[in-house]
Amino acid sequence: xxxxxxxxxxxxxxxxxxxxxxxxxxxxxxxxxxxxxxxxxxxxxxxxxxxxxxxxxxxxxxxxxxxxxxxxxxxxxxxxxxxxxxxxxxxxxxxxxxxxxxxxxxxxxxxxxxxxxxxxxxxxxxxxxxxxxxxxxxxxxxxxxxxxxxxxxxxxxxxxxxxxxxxxxxxxxxxxxxxxxxxxxxxxxxxxxxxxxxxxxxxxxxxxxxxxxxxxxxxxxxxxxxxxxxxxxxxxxxxxxxxxxxxxxxxxxxxxxxxxxxxxxxxxxxxxxxxxxxxxxxxxxxxxxxxxxxxxxxxxxxxxxxxxxxxxxxxxxxxxxxxxxxxxxxxxxxxxxxxxxxxx
Numbered sequence: 001x002x003x004x005x006x007x008x009x010x011x012x013x014x015x016x017x018x019x020x021x022x023x024x025x026x027x028x029x030x031x032x033x034x035x036x037x038x039x040x041x042x043x044x045x046x047x048x049x050x051x052x053x054x055x056x057x058x059x060x061x062x063x064x065x066x067x068x069x070x071x072x073x074x075x076x077x078x079x080x081x082x083x084x085x086x087x088x089x090x091x092x093x094x095x096x097x098x099x100x101x102x103x104x105x106x107x108x109x110x111x112x113x114x115x116x117x118x119x120x121x122x123x124x125x126x127x128x129x130x131x132x133x134x135x136x137x138x139x140x141x142x143x144x145x146x147x148x149x150x151x152x153x154x155x156x157x158x159x160x161x162x163x164x165x166x167x168x169x170x171x172x173x174x175x176x177x178x179x180x181x182x183x184x185x186x187x188x189x190x191x192x193x194x195x196x197x198x199x200x201x202x203x204x205x206x207x208x209x210x211x212x213x214x215x216x217x218x219x220x221x222x223x224x225x226x227x228x229x230x231x232x233x234x235x236x237x238x239x240x241x242x243x244x245x246x247x248x249x250x251x252x253x254x255x256x257x258x259x260x261x262x263x264x265x266x267x268x269x270x271x272x273x274x275x276x277x278x279x280x281x282x283x284x285x286x287x288x289x290x291x292x293x294x295x296x297x298x299x300x301x302x303x304x305x306x307x308x309x310x311x312x313x314x315x316x317x318x319x320x321x322x323x324x325x326x327x328x329x330x331x332x333x334x335x336x337x338x339x340x341x342x343x344x
Contacts, residue, residue, distance in 0.1 A: 004081035012053035014046050014207075015185055016177035023172070024054065025066060033058070034170040036142055036151040038127075040158040041174030044206025048125060050174075051152040055086050055121040058150055074116060084115040088123045098124065100133035107141045110149040120147065125154035128161055135162050142168040176205040179275055186210055198222055201264065201276050202257040221249065225257055226281055232334065233288045233341065239334035243327045251326035255315035255333060262308045265289035269304055289340060303340065310336055 013021035020039075027033050039047050056078045060068035068075050077083035087109055089102050106122055114120045130138060139162060142151075151169075158166055177185075183196050185207055196210065199222050203209040213219070228246060231237045237245070246254060264286045268274040277283040289307070291300035314333050318326050 004079065007049055007052040008079060010046070010049055012046070012049050014049070015181055016207075017046060017050050017174060020050070020172045020174065021054075024170075025057075028057065033150055035145040035149070036153060036169040038153045038155065038158060038161075038166060038169035038171045039174065040155050040171065042176065042204065042206055043156055044203065044209030044212075045174045045176065046208050047154045047174060048123070049208075051123045051125075051154060054152065055123065055150075058119055058121055059083060059085055059116065061116075061118075085118070085120040086123075087121070088125070090125055091129060097129045097131045098127065098134050099131060100137050103130075103134045103137040103141065107137070107146075110141070110151075111146040114148070118148065120149045121152065122149065123152045123154065126156060127153040127165075128155040128157045130161075135165065139165055139168070177207065179205065182207045182210075186214075197276075197279050198226060198282060201279075201282060202260050204260050204263070218253075221253075222257070225249070225254055226285075229258075229261075229285050230281060232337070233284060235341070239331045239338055242334050243330040246330065247327050251330050252315055252318040254330065255311060255318055258333065258337070259308065259311045259315055261285050262289055262304065262311055266301075266304050266308060269301055289337070291340065292343060295343075303343075307336055307340065 024033070024037065039051060041047060056068040056075060057063060057066075059074045059078065061072040061074050062069040068078075070079075074083065074085075078086065087106070089098065089106055091097055092099070092102070106124070110120060110122060124138075127138070142165060153165075153169060155161065158171070176182075179200065182200055182205060186196050186200070189211055199210050199213060199219060200207075202222060202225075203213065213222070225246070228237065228242060232239075232242050261282075264274050264276045264282075268277070268286060269290055274286065276286060289304065291303050295303070311333055314329050317324055318329050
């Protein structure tokens with residue numbers, strides 16, 4: 001089970017979740033909740049926080065002003081993290097997938113009478129990690145709903161789910177908030193007055209990812225990586241030197257930051273503008289990825305897209321449990337970036 005204290009620590013719904021909350025809350029008030037909700041969106045947008053808060057609402061015995069009371073027996077059990085009518089199903093330790101036995105246990109759970117005499121809630125996360133057998137078992141559960149239960153299915157990439165699973169859920173999508181809304185919310189979390197723009201960009205605009213990295217003290221790491229990137233762009237480091245200097249750092253995180261820069265470069269190539277260019281350092285890095293203006297537009301976009309695909313594959317490879325040579329992965333990616341620089 002996720003850390004209950006962390007789930008309780010943020011006011012939910014978060015600003016960018018308000019629309020989804022309002023829609024589902026109206027169904028709650030009318031006693032017309034769907035049997036299953038598919039909550040999708042990128043990591044770092046608070047899907048689990050949302051699901052936990054809504055579970056508290058559904059199970060509360062004394063909802064007031066659209067919020068769980070916090071004092072009834074159900075709320076106390078939720079705060080303790082051991083409510084018998086709320087289950088959170090996640091990959092077991094050492095696994096990255098939801099397995100068929102877990103889904104069969106879910107089917108048994110929702111088929112039983114609730115302890116509190118009301119609804120039961122199950123949160124499955126991430127459902128895009130279902131293996132084939134588990135996906136088929138979940139489909140059967142969705143096709144034959146039992147009891148007064150609500151399933152909250154959380155996923156980052158709904159395209160990986162069976163279309164038949166998606167079609168049997170009410171689908172709700174959490175979009176990345178505007179830059180202004182994210183900065184306002186982060187500033188209210190007492191993040192220490194740091195310049196949030198670089199970290200927010202490198203975290204893909206996802207506020208909870210930024211908050212977590214700030215709490216982990218990674219703002220200094222961001223500053224270091226940005227300076228290393230700038231040295232590389234100014235040809236003060238070659239790919240081997242860059243990888244050697246950063247071999248003790250999280251390679252997947254460095255590649256994640258590079259991939260986000262590429263995303264903004266693509267956006268700039270398509271539209272001719274990007275808010276991130278307002279930051280001087282980010283402007284240098286983003287424009288370094290954009291092919292020379294003399295390159296035909298189609299060819300330039302092809303170069304950028306090919307580079308983005310290579311970086312995306314590399315960042316997933318760097319997170320592989322098969323112990324890849326992360327220094328070589330980083331050298332290879334920086335070599336591709338150097339190729340773009342030399343062609344400018």
